[in-house]
Amino acid sequence: MPTYLDHAATTPIRPEVLRVYTEALKAVGNPSAVHRFGQDVRNQLEEARESLAKSVGANRSEIIFTSGGTESDNLAIKGLFWQRRQENGERAVIITSATEHHGVLDPIYWLEDHQGAEVALVPVDQRGVFDLDWLETFLKQESNRVALISLMWVNNETGVIADIPRITALAAEFGIPVHSDAVAAFGHVPIDFASSGLAAMSISAHKIGGPVGSGALVVGRSIKLTSLVHGGGQERGMRSGTMDAAGAAAFAVAADEAISELQAESERIENLSRRLIAGVGEIAPDALFSRADAPGLAATAHFTFPGCSADSMIFLLDAAGVSVSAGSACTAGVNRPSHVLLAMGRTEAEATGALRVTLGYTSTEADVDAFLSALPSVYAAAKKAGLPSK
Amino acid sequence: MKVLAAMSGGVDSAVAAARAVEAGHEVVGVHLALSRMPGTLRTGSRGCCTIEDSMDAQRAASVLGIPYYVWDFSERFKEEVVDEFIAEYEAGRTPNPCMRCNERIKFAALLEKALALGFDAVCTGHYATLQTDEAGNLELHRSNALAKDQSYVLGVLTEEQLKHSMFPLGASASKDLIRAEAEARGLSVANKPDSYDICFIPEGDTQDWIADKLGNQTGQIVDRAGNVLGSHEGSHGFTVGQRKGLSIGRPAADGRPRYVLEIRPKTNTVVVGPQAALAISEMAGTRYTWCGQAPKNTDGWAEILVQVRAHGDAIPAEFVIRDGEMVIRVKEPLLGVAPGQTAVLYLGTRVLGQTTIDRTVSAVPVETEFTVSA
Numbered sequence: 001m002p003t004y005l006d007h008a009a010t011t012p013i014r015p016e017v018l019r020v021y022t023e024a025l026k027a028v029g030n031p032s033a034v035h036r037f038g039q040d041v042r043n044q045l046e047e048a049r050e051s052l053a054k055s056v057g058a059n060r061s062e063i064i065f066t067s068g069g070t071e072s073d074n075l076a077i078k079g080l081f082w083q084r085r086q087e088n089g090e091r092a093v094i095i096t097s098a099t100e101h102h103g104v105l106d107p108i109y110w111l112e113d114h115q116g117a118e119v120a121l122v123p124v125d126q127r128g129v130f131d132l133d134w135l136e137t138f139l140k141q142e143s144n145r146v147a148l149i150s151l152m153w154v155n156n157e158t159g160v161i162a163d164i165p166r167i168t169a170l171a172a173e174f175g176i177p178v179h180s181d182a183v184a185a186f187g188h189v190p191i192d193f194a195s196s197g198l199a200a201m202s203i204s205a206h207k208i209g210g211p212v213g214s215g216a217l218v219v220g221r222s223i224k225l226t227s228l229v230h231g232g233g234q235e236r237g238m239r240s241g242t243m244d245a246a247g248a249a250a251f252a253v254a255a256d257e258a259i260s261e262l263q264a265e266s267e268r269i270e271n272l273s274r275r276l277i278a279g280v281g282e283i284a285p286d287a288l289f290s291r292a293d294a295p296g297l298a299a300t301a302h303f304t305f306p307g308c309s310a311d312s313m314i315f316l317l318d319a320a321g322v323s324v325s326a327g328s329a330c331t332a333g334v335n336r337p338s339h340v341l342l343a344m345g346r347t348e349a350e351a352t353g354a355l356r357v358t359l360g361y362t363s364t365e366a367d368v369d370a371f372l373s374a375l376p377s378v379y380a381a382a383k384k385a386g387l388p389s390k
Numbered sequence: 391m392k393v394l395a396a397m398s399g400g401v402d403s404a405v406a407a408a409r410a411v412e413a414g415h416e417v418v419g420v421h422l423a424l425s426r427m428p429g430t431l432r433t434g435s436r437g438c439c440t441i442e443d444s445m446d447a448q449r450a451a452s453v454l455g456i457p458y459y460v461w462d463f464s465e466r467f468k469e470e471v472v473d474e475f476i477a478e479y480e481a482g483r484t485p486n487p488c489m490r491c492n493e494r495i496k497f498a499a500l501l502e503k504a505l506a507l508g509f510d511a512v513c514t515g516h517y518a519t520l521q522t523d524e525a526g527n528l529e530l531h532r533s534n535a536l537a538k539d540q541s542y543v544l545g546v547l548t549e550e551q552l553k554h555s556m557f558p559l560g561a562s563a564s565k566d567l568i569r570a571e572a573e574a575r576g577l578s579v580a581n582k583p584d585s586y587d588i589c590f591i592p593e594g595d596t597q598d599w600i601a602d603k604l605g606n607q608t609g610q611i612v613d614r615a616g617n618v619l620g621s622h623e624g625s626h627g628f629t630v631g632q633r634k635g636l637s638i639g640r641p642a643a644d645g646r647p648r649y650v651l652e653i654r655p656k657t658n659t660v661v662v663g664p665q666a667a668l669a670i671s672e673m674a675g676t677r678y679t680w681c682g683q684a685p686k687n688t689d690g691w692a693e694i695l696v697q698v699r700a701h702g703d704a705i706p707a708e709f710v711i712r713d714g715e716m717v718i719r720v721k722e723p724l725l726g727v728a729p730g731q732t733a734v735l736y737l738g739t740r741v742l743g744q745t746t747i748d749r750t751v752s753a754v755p756v757e758t759e760f761t762v763s764a
Contacts, residue, residue, distance in 0.1 A: 309462075311459065311461045311462060312503065312506075312507055314459070315418075315459050315461075315507065316507060316508075318457065318459075319418075319457070336462065381506060381507055381508060382507075384506040385502070385503045385506035385507050386503075386506070388461075388462055388463055388464075388465055388466055388499070388503075
């Protein structure tokens, strides 16, 4: 049986989630309908909202259900930008980093191209760690021009964990709302929205064993943002459209399971990860562990293999029955050098050899063994095949 | 055998891959990403650089039940095909980028990578046939579907490359049959239009694209005696044999149209003259290769057929290797040959070898031209 080690891309749906989800799909009734059918489905939706709120440490009214991480990012960034700009035309600057997910970067660059936004990038070091001293200096000089800050909690490619408390503390001094893409963080690191200081936070179900197509933006109660989708005014008027009660219920179950087992899982994954990273070091001594000694998610092991192309390694591993990735996938299925690695100062050639191995709740020692036993010949052949450039 | 099927997203490569699967090989489909910006070189249903094409290839692979990957060769493609294409134009030559792509990408970069990753051969949808002679040597021959024959663009392959090549469409009778076969196999690309354009030139307008890359610079249009007849906006905007767009006010003495005979990039000069002066009697190049076994003796003139463009006829000629140069003399004057083009030598249906043409010798001496037109 092939080994799946691409849990950061998506992770298997949890059996209990599948049961609740398919059961919930059978119910008829628009959650906004007044009659008993509508009320039943509405109850299901609101129970899910309450449960998910508990899992993220938020108030139930702070959960805005969406279709997933990318929609949540768009809603937070455009919504906050428009809102803040409308309140004060001077606020044109969006602070972010070049290592963000495209779900964050692309709406920001769209606002820059079409809506007069100015982008300020927090520098990152070789490990992908944000330079928060830079942020402090920048805010001291330019805070009255800043619309919002958007910095991810955990990087989806390298697994590096950001110092969210310091970011929100700095922003709070100047009254600037902070959004965080927590898609890679939620369910993997302890998160308490209430004490995080965040104005908004994106989360997604399918990264923690829920269904694809279900996500949420957690929005602080006092936070106003302009809606992207206009219609029936559902979800605090921030996200119109008939609510997906079954998806919400499934998301809530997945979150509840992930959070209750977080502590034990972290330790288990930590052990697997330690073996995996040490094994790679023995097989390919020249491979670089991308985030080095920076704090990071144990489940995410990201390397660059000098002189190898990710195309070759992924193909060979897949043929050997082990499925991993190079980072984020692009539309045409082409592995381009990752923008995250380039932002971390890697050359295009170095970034070409990127490999991301990610563990999840179904991962076992046998999975790690399968990867490590396939790697020596894969590494040798990929090295021989070399880089796509001359 | 472990076979890598290069899948462009077109019907030919899809059927070729299907036949390789059917022949019992272990086949993996690979689409070559050749554009730096996959989303921006959309050419509709044609070309080999679009997301649509990669999706079409993926669908075909999924119907065949084979694994499918997209491999990035965009950097190599830019260096070896696109940049060279521009440099050749800049040098006043008329390059064939598809040939370069076969020589440097499909049967070099891709093949080398495939071999390193454990494959035995690369399979493509080219119409050409591989045969073995009595001694067991590999030979490349024209396809049975003569109207679609693509042996010309494979003329650059060497013996070593032939050993690891597979052309399952070679023995097919026609493109229509291939389309019918694709239909029968449930491949949705069965009715996809053929591609004729250069895949990296979006609008199919080479002159505009080149002008955009190289910029404009005014130069002279002269006849072969050196008389200035007019001016132009950059010699790279012309190809030998071109008639239109010369904008010479004064007509030729004999009233006949003038054609581009030669491009001199160093002086940014375009030389024009009567169509008859386009005829060449000899062409030569130092960049020659043998497709399979090299001929035993190349010191004396040997009878062959020569073809100078993908869809042209092969005409009787003789060749010799002299001072490191392949010299080809045609029996009858030949029109429309420009430096940069490739001359492919045939022995009957067999591809013998090729050279990129560096220089040509006109069949009509300058004096004759002026005697005739006077």
